Amino acid sequence: MSSLLPETGRALRHRLATAQVSARAPSVVAAVVRDGGQVWREGWGSVDGVTPGGDMQYRIGSITKTFVTVLVLRLRDEGRLALADRLDQHLPGTAIGDATIGALLAHTAGLAAEPPGPWWERSPGALRPELTDTLPREPRVFPPGHRFHYSNPGFAVLGALVERLHGEAWTEVLTREILEPLGMTRTGPRPSAPHASGWAVHPWADVLLPEPIQDYGPMGPAGELWSTADDLARFAAFLLDGDERVLRAESRAELRFPSSAPEATAWNSSYGLGTQLLRRGERLLSGHTGSVPGFVATVWVSHDDGLGAVLLANTTSGLPVGTVTADLLDLVAEREPRIPAPWTPLTDLDPAVLELAGPWYWGPTAQIVRPVADGGLELGTLTGGGGRGARFRASGDGTWIGLTGYFAGERLTPHRDANGMLTHLDIGTFVFTRQPYDPAAPVPGGIDPAGWQPHPGTVESADPPQHPTSIEPTG
Known part of the structure; x- marks a missing residue:
């Protein structure tokens, strides 16, 4: 692992430690990525008496949506679908067949935020074994395209779309097409040791309540995955630098551009295709936050800085994980700004x-x-x-x-x-x-034959204006 300056490392440790203490999170682990690999990683707190390292698994919640998005974009790049296609062209039998695939990725299809029934993140997936169980009887709360409205069922549908077109479980496609090429061996739908337990922290006392770990069934594509700091750092490096085995560069670029209008009260944030966008001053971050009972996580990347940061914790709430992760990235960008590669001339040019x-x-x-x-x-x-x-x-x-x-x-x-x-x-x-309003070019509307000229109201005076040398009082 490359390293940062000692002062930068201490500042990162201080920010991570104060976040863990102020949130009273049982444990946190974070990493920073630059130039394709980790340059810093640290854990704070403990999991079963051990400080968490880069191999400790946590649930990453809605970061799962970005992985599903990559799977959908791969299908688009293979010519098997278009983002403008209606869902029922590829996945018939849902109540939202007229929704476009692009709108589902961008959360602009107007779908309800949550599936019907009890709190799905704390309930076994057996309560809704079929895809149709993930959509309310009235699945839309807004007209399609009316506004951004975050929808977990929308990604359950996208996961089912991946399964339909591949003829196998979305998790198997994920492993073959993303995880294995990127070397993410500790990411998947089920935890394996060592992994953190999920906890709720009492709001007024320093005591804990274990959160249940549920199989989400058809809602899995909305937030099922487990991962580690090391694996999420590899994913951050992919978002920054790409890997043609996983996704074309042009498609990867789509992940960091807004696909929907931001909320009227939050012009500093927006949403792309399966990614959240956050503006911090002049810096634009893309990635995703994740939250399920017992766990929070974030991955942010800044393409202009060539930096990524990830953070995982095992607490239900109280830790502003998106903000803290952005703070880690800012600390490195400001203390150790990116050094540009040497300029070299082009070797070939038509x-x-x-x-x-x-x-x-x-x-x-x-x-x-x-x-x-x-x-x-x-x-x-x-x-x-x-x-x-x-x-x-x-x-x-x-x-x-x-x-x-x-x-x-x-x-x-x-x-x-x-x-x-x-x-x-x-x-x-x-x-x-080549010239402003070049008369030799076919400029729409044509060019006035007189060409450039003084303003018609301009009058040149032969004699300069006379100014009085004194002012006589009046009245």
């Missing part, structure tokens, strides 16, 4: 791509196109004049597809004249020219 480089104008707004090392293009702004930045990947036919920002999914098409000279770019119908 002259037609190099010709795209340089300043372009969307109307009067100056922007710049730059070929980048990964073979893509980057559109940036030169001034604060409202330009729209984005990254693009080559499509193979001379055009480019937007990956980020306003132009995500839109096509950048270079246009040339009869002599082969580059005249303008069309990006999602917006015309970018």
Whole structure:
């Protein structure tokens, strides 16, 4: 394991220890990831008299949803479904067949937050053995697309979708397609020693009550999994750096962009495809928190900092696990900011791509196109004049597809004249020219023949205004 500076390690230990003490959590264990591996890990408190290490299992609750999301995106990448598909195209027989798969991932299908019956996280899965038992008689509380509304039954349905298309249990697909490639040998639906017991801490006394460990049945995809700090650190490294065996880079990028409008009172947080998003100042975190009776957990990553942090604890409530994990990440980012890799020139570049480089104008707004090392293009702004930045990947036919920002999914098409000279770019119908409103380019609405000119209300005076040397009193 690489290490951080001693002062950084002490600050992390202090934050973890104060969180465990103030929450009166029986035990906590946390880790920080950078450059593909752990750079710090520590446990505080005890499990059966032992300080928890990286191999101690805890239940991770709704972090399970992000794993299920990766399984669904893999099916999309294989061409077996589209996020815009109705559920009943692939999983008939539910009461929500008109919900789209993308809306279920983003919690915008309007479904109820919880299944019918008793508190499902403390009840045996045998109480609802069938998928239909996870949906209330009136499964929707909002019209589809009306707003974000977190839904556990929605992910029960997505887990059933994975099972239907693979013909086997979602946990078996998970093991083969995600856990084994990433080396996550201590993650799964059942605990194995060493593992923590789940506890509820009395709100007014330092005593504990054991929480039951239940098999969630068809609700498992909403929060079944157990994992360890070491395994979640591997998952954080995957979210940061990727692994083409598990998910295409473009699909992994979708996990960190909002897919629904944030709550009106919480503009610093949102939700992507199976991931929570949190803004901390200028830093955007993506990942997920997890909470089931007896356990809380979080995994956050910051792509701009190349950092991830995970935390697991065996307490039902009282520990603001998402905040504490974000604090750990912030401590490292601020004390030991990321050192960029050395700049190196491109080793190969198509002259037609190099010709795209340089300043372009969307109307009067100056922007710049730059070929980048990964073979893509980057559109940036030169001034604060409202330009729209984005990254693009080559499509193979001379055009480019937007990956980020306003132009995500839109096509950048270079246009040339009869002599082969580059005249303008069309990006999602917006015309970018080499000069502001270039009259030689097909600018929508045309260009006034008079061209650029002074404001018609401007009048030049031959004589400068005369100012009095004194002011006479009035009245």
